[in-house]
Amino acid sequence: MPDSTSQPPFPHNTPWENGWNPDSSRPPGTRRLWLAGALALTTIALCVTAIVVTDRHPDAASHTKRADPTSPDGAGGPGLLSFASPSKKGTPTPDEHTPASATASGPTASTAASDHSATPSTKAPAPPKSTSTHGSSTGSSGSSGSSGSSSTARTSVRSVNYPDRYWQVSGDYVKLNPVTSAAARAAATFTLVKGLANSSCYSFTTAAGTYLRHRDFILRAERNDGSALFTQDATFCPRTSSYSGAVMLESVNYPGRYLRHQNFQLKLDRYQNSTQYRSDSAFRLVDGLN
Numbered sequence: 001m002p003d004s005t006s007q008p009p010f011p012h013n014t015p016w017e018n019g020w021n022p023d024s025s026r027p028p029g030t031r032r033l034w035l036a037g038a039l040a041l042t043t044i045a046l047c048v049t050a051i052v053v054t055d056r057h058p059d060a061a062s063h064t065k066r067a068d069p070t071s072p073d074g075a076g077g078p079g080l081l082s083f084a085s086p087s088k089k090g091t092p093t094p095d096e097h098t099p100a101s102a103t104a105s106g107p108t109a110s111t112a113a114s115d116h117s118a119t120p121s122t123k124a125p126a127p128p129k130s131t132s133t134h135g136s137s138t139g140s141s142g143s144s145g146s147s148g149s150s151s152t153a154r155t156s157v158r159s160v161n162y163p164d165r166y167w168q169v170s171g172d173y174v175k176l177n178p179v180t181s182a183a184a185r186a187a188a189t190f191t192l193v194k195g196l197a198n199s200s201c202y203s204f205t206t207a208a209g210t211y212l213r214h215r216d217f218i219l220r221a222e223r224n225d226g227s228a229l230f231t232q233d234a235t236f237c238p239r240t241s242s243y244s245g246a247v248m249l250e251s252v253n254y255p256g257r258y259l260r261h262q263n264f265q266l267k268l269d270r271y272q273n274s275t276q277y278r279s280d281s282a283f284r285l286v287d288g289l290n
Helices: 030-067 107-115 182-187 228-233 275-280
Strands: 151-159 165-170 173-178 190-194 202-205 211-215 218-222 236-240 247-251 257-262 265-270 283-287
Touching: 165 182, 173 265, 202 236, 211 228, 247 283, 257 275
Parallel strands: none
Antiparallel strands: 151 165, 151 190, 151 283, 165 173, 173 218, 190 202, 202 211, 211 218, 218 265, 236 247, 247 257, 257 265
């Protein structure tokens, strides 16, 4: 009986069950080495990128700090949340609809705030203030007595650019009208007194016992209600006019606003550096017509 040699179940020349032969031309594990090398290179590249980005952040923050030294330290740092500083209580933002008189305390302040809808503006470019309080041909500036209570000469107010027209109470308002009758002359005659809010300024009273005051920036005749707001609204300070013998009348509580006529209505208007404004706001205080 001949000797038999056992054969391996899978000889090298037997194809795999899936139909392809293993590649014996390269060492085993080469694919894994390539994958491991690619992964290592990717990891190194990511680390280098992270280091570069991290180094740049402090530099950017330092540039921001130099550009804005008021910003708090660490406000621009990575990963930190910054919050705006809370505003201090009791320091309201200036509001164009809050008059200066509203800053007073007590019941008077609430009355003042309710009667006005606009705030006194900051001092606008304006004519130089006159050191003299005259401007009237009647010499009425030499009045004496307590503030707002001592009367002077009877006075009428004549327009510079409409010399045939005078301040005249028409209804509750003051308009620039021609004087054509005895009633018109009476309505255009006032008593000049020391300013209710400032004795170096003027207030105007009528024969009916009312005062000329601005409300909603319109000049009108109203009775004194005794409030601090009324005394300020009824006080006007004479300023130098570019027209000889004339004055401009500036509001005491709205500095930078002057009485001027527009469409023959007397109103309080912000100063404008124009010939039209200067002529509309220039008035001569003359002897009373009545």
